[in-house]
Amino acid sequence: MIMLRPTPRQDALERTYWNYVARQELRLQCCTDCNRYRYPPAPACPDCGETDAEWRPLSGKGHVVAWTIFHRSYFPNLPTPYAVVSVQTDEGPLLVGNLIGASPSIGLPVQVLFEETRFDDGTTGSICQWKPLAPFHSSSTEHRNEPQSNL
Numbered sequence: 001m002i003m004l005r006p007t008p009r010q011d012a013l014e015r016t017y018w019n020y021v022a023r024q025e026l027r028l029q030c031c032t033d034c035n036r037y038r039y040p041p042a043p044a045c046p047d048c049g050e051t052d053a054e055w056r057p058l059s060g061k062g063h064v065v066a067w068t069i070f071h072r073s074y075f076p077n078l079p080t081p082y083a084v085v086s087v088q089t090d091e092g093p094l095l096v097g098n099l100i101g102a103s104p105s106i107g108l109p110v111q112v113l114f115e116e117t118r119f120d121d122g123t124t125g126s127i128c129q130w131k132p133l134a135p136f137h138s139s140s141t142e143h144r145n146e147p148q149s150n151l
C-alpha cells in the first residue's frame with residue numbers, strides 16, 4: 001500500500017505556514033503588538049485585535065502534553081496504528097502531529113521532524129511531525145557553556 005496523507009487545507013493564511021514547512025522551517029504567525037502567537041493563523045489577534053503579524057521561527061522543540069494511538073482507519077491509504085501527539089512547543093502554541101520513533105508518554109521531550117510525503121491529491125510536500133529530542137552528546141556545541149563539574 002502506498003501511504004497517502006490527506007492533502008492539507010490551505011486558505012490564504014494557512015498557505016504561508018505550509019510554504020515555510022516546505023522549506024523545513026517551523027514558523028507561526030505572531031502578533032506584532034502583544035507578541036502572542038496566533039495558531040491557527042487568523043486575520044486579527046484574538047487577544048488584542050491587532051491585524052499586523054509576522055511569521056516568527058520556533059525552536060522546533062517541545063514536550064508531549066496529550067497523546068493517543070489511532071487503531072481505526074479514517075483514511076484508506078494511511079495505515080494504522082499510529083501515534084498522534086499534542087505538543088506544547090517551547091514558545092507555547094500547541095501543535096498536533098504524529099510521533100515517529102518512540103512510544104508516546106506525557107512529558108516526553110520532542111523535536112520537530114519534517115517528513116516528505118505524498119498527498120491524496122497526487123502532490124508531494126512536507127508535513128510537521130515529532131520525534132524524541134536527540135539525546136545529549138558531550139561534543140554538542142549547544143551545551144558548550146554549561147558549568148563544569150568540580151568532581
Ligand SMILES: [Zn+2]
Pocket residue numbers: 031032033034035036045046047048049050
Ligand atoms: Zn495581539
